[in-house]
Amino acid sequence: MPRTARIAPKEFIYHVLTRGNNRQTVFRSDGDFIKYLDILKSAKEKNRFLLYHYVLMSNHVHLVMEPSTAGSNLSAIMKSINLTYARYFQKKFGLIGHFWQDRFKSMVIARDEYLLTCGSYVELNPVRAGIVTDPAHYPWSSYGGNALGKEDPLLDSHPIISGWSPDREARLLQYRNFVGEMLEKKEALRGEMNGRQIYGSEDFRAAVSQQYVVKAEKKRVGRPRKEKSCRERPPQRGDWQKEPGLFDLEKN
Numbered sequence: 001m002p003r004t005a006r007i008a009p010k011e012f013i014y015h016v017l018t019r020g021n022n023r024q025t026v027f028r029s030d031g032d033f034i035k036y037l038d039i040l041k042s043a044k045e046k047n048r049f050l051l052y053h054y055v056l057m058s059n060h061v062h063l064v065m066e067p068s069t070a071g072s073n074l075s076a077i078m079k080s081i082n083l084t085y086a087r088y089f090q091k092k093f094g095l096i097g098h099f100w101q102d103r104f105k106s107m108v109i110a111r112d113e114y115l116l117t118c119g120s121y122v123e124l125n126p127v128r129a130g131i132v133t134d135p136a137h138y139p140w141s142s143y144g145g146n147a148l149g150k151e152d153p154l155l156d157s158h159p160i161i162s163g164w165s166p167d168r169e170a171r172l173l174q175y176r177n178f179v180g181e182m183l184e185k186k187e188a189l190r191g192e193m194n195g196r197q198i199y200g201s202e203d204f205r206a207a208v209s210q211q212y213v214v215k216a217e218k219k220r221v222g223r224p225r226k227e228k229s230c231r232e233r234p235p236q237r238g239d240w241q242k243e244p245g246l247f248d249l250e251k252n
Helices: 030-047 074-093 113-123 143-148 168-185 202-211 237-241
Strands: 013-019 049-056 060-067 105-109
Touching (some): 013 113, 030 049, 030 060, 060 113, 105 113, 113 168
Antiparallel strands (some): 013 105
């Protein structure tokens, strides 16, 4: 059966997930991470999209991005990035066959505090994975730029953070505090994106759902879950690998 065409309007911000085929490792060395970031930078110059948050993990990538009206659409952007990196990696290691798992996944994000929460979720991936206890210790994410003020040519002016205060240090501190709260009070946002197809307020979800044939949450497959008679188990080390269900927009 042919795949349904992806419709991703440029007026939205997207949380994009790309995973290695069969969860295979897609970054084997620091050089691979650096190469992907170089490809991302070139893609930004060519396709003219905005990037607000990102993290590169060993077998997948998260990007929080916004296509511009003057640039390419989301599908063209991700095709350019994924194809270029796949060719690099396969040539380097003499591999053939599928590199990425299916098409990339994308979820619409509201342009408000939900964007900050989504960005925190992305930047806290290494914490949920048990790689680090502080996102500042992971080098392959946007946390250094957004929270610590490190030079990061990939990042664009943030729609929310940039409006907090005219003082740069005050903005950095406020964002660090925001992410710290997500880390301490919400267990690094474990499970926050699970099953969501649109991430925003009730009004925002209703508006997007009305315009496009997509529900705010992904329908579960299989039997309904049984109610648990005891308290849920604490988070386990492997839980970070359970990625959220993301979606493709279908227009009415």
